[in-house]
Amino acid sequence: MQRTLRLLAIVAGLCVTTEAFAQKYPVRPVKIMVGFSAGGPVDVVARIVADRLSNKLGQAFVVENRAGANGMIAAEGVARAEGDGYTMLACNSSTITLNKTLFKDIRYDPEKDFAPLTTVVSAPLVLVVNPENPRTANINTVADLVAAAKAAPGALAYGSGGNGNLAHLAMELLSERAGVKMIHVPYRGGAASEVGILAQEVMAVFDPLSAVPLVKDGKLRALAVSSAERLPALPDVPSVAEAGYPGFDISFWVGFFMPKATPAPTLEMLHREIVAAANDPLLRERLETQGVVSVLSSADYAAKIAKEIKELAEVVAAANIKAE
Known part of the structure; x- marks a missing residue:
């Protein structure tokens, strides 16, 4: 009896x-x-999130930029930090899902070294063609693009913002699913690839959200969006999944992580406050300049990361993609 009481006292003390x-x-x-x-x-x-957390929690949340190596310098720093709740990582999907598949010398494990909190924004890519280009004037759907690629194996050129970036992998994944082979033309950044398709140098591009105004002006034709759901800014444009490739879901997201050893109560509180920030109407408008506001539970975020790493690793291996 006394032993039971002692155990209960210990448990109560821990709580x-x-x-x-x-x-x-x-x-x-x-x-x-x-x-x-x-x-x-x-x-x-x-x-945006740091300002909200500072105001709500009564302590400064200070952003420190450590640019370089596609986000790996900052990520490694957080992975090695004390799990005391005082070091957080804000990063994009490339830092977590792409780096592991592209770089052999990565010094952190995205799945083992971090506790995922939530995504905040997600920016899908838009698959576009140039309606003024005679070679793509009659391409109105993903099926049309696939048919054109099958009709001329290895002749259809597509652009991206660089070798191994998300737009490159998105097109390679679509090509693999559709059973076609297209030529990759890497540009120096997404803006340059957009110039390339407008100049009719390539036939198709998975463009960032900067393409939306060009689509609305009729300078580019949107065939699909890369996210699982349609983009509110282009409600009539189907997702690639809707266009015949179920499960296709690639987006550039921004999210938050803590070192793995961070106490659970801290993780839960930070998750709750970041989600509240994303859903605040005043902040939401500012966040939507960077993409679609999208929050996940920590468990769903971890599952999303695992799925993306596996899927992108398969694409990288199949297409023999090397980092620049």
């Missing part, structure tokens, strides 16, 4: 300690590491 920790946190500033330059999508989202 009180955990609750007290959750109530106290944070007691000093929290650093949010961003692996990209100021002003980019990850930095913008990180600063």
